[in-house]
Amino acid sequence: MDSDGLVIVYTGGGKGKTTAALGIALRAAGYGKKICMIQFIKGSWHYGEADSYKRLMPEFEILAAGEGFVGIIDDKSPREDHVRAAAEAARMSSERIKSGRYDIIILDEINYAVNLGLITANDVLGLIKSRPPGTDLILTGNHATDEVIEAADLVTEMREVKHPFKRGIKARKGIDF
Ligand code: ATP
Numbered sequence: 394m395d396s397d398g399l400v401i402v403y404t405g406g407g408k409g410k411t412t413a414a415l416g417i418a419l420r421a422a423g424y425g426k427k428i429c430m431i432q433f434i435k436g437s438w439h440y441g442e443a444d445s446y447k448r449l450m451p452e453f454e455i456l457a458a459g460e461g462f463v464g465i466i467d468d469k470s471p472r473e474d475h476v477r478a479a480a481e482a483a484r485m486s487s488e489r490i491k492s493g494r495y496d497i498i499i500l501d502e503i504n505y506a507v508n509l510g511l512i513t514a515n516d517v518l519g520l521i522k523s524r525p526p527g528t529d530l531i532l533t534g535n536h537a538t539d540e541v542i543e544a545a546d547l548v549t550e551m552r553e554v555k556h557p558f559k560r561g562i563k564a565r566k567g568i569d570f
């Protein structure tokens with residue numbers, strides 16, 4: 394069991410889930426470890442890490458398959474597009490996980506994809522079970538299911554104590570996106 398990769402979950406309603414995963418990527422790249430982040434839900438916003446990871450290539454790569462947030466007002470894509478994108482992200486994840494080429498694989502916002510019904514909790518458990526020894530998995534997104542929490546080794550729930558958004562302060566470049 395010792396050589397098995399860990400399953401790490403960052404969930405909860407407070408800020409810091411994706412950035413915690415990126416923090417591990419930054420740390421691990423320092424040891425020359427190979428890290429792949431796959432985005433399950435891609436917002437209409439541009440995130441800084443979509444560019445900065447290129448400075449950490451080839452150790453770190455980010456792949457996006459999702460398109461647009463589901464359920465927000467400016468979301469024009471039909472639901473089946475989101476289902477297809479999430480299925481594509483799951484397929485890409487499965488391929489990368491099974492390859493054994495990576496030390497760490499980050500499934501970013503995968504918990505939201507389950508919560509939105511784009512993929513199932515069983516799909517996630519299948520990905521977790523398919524990891525070869527020595528590959529760590531990091532799953533982010535609020536509303537992690539009980540099954541995923543049960544399967545994980547490390548679970549941190551981000552709890553919002555204060556957030557400037559609640560005072561009407563907009564998202565900031567480099568902090569929020
Ligand atoms: P981050 O990417 O900053 O670590 P996150 O992964 O914990 O955030 P998500 O649920 O993925 O949070 O939300 C993505 C966006 O919403 C980011 O721009 C993030 O900064 C912002 N955000 C996260 N938590 C909150 C909150 N409690 N209130 C308002 N905005 C938030």
Ligand code: MG
Binds near residue numbers: 410411412502534
């Ligand atoms: Mg996030």
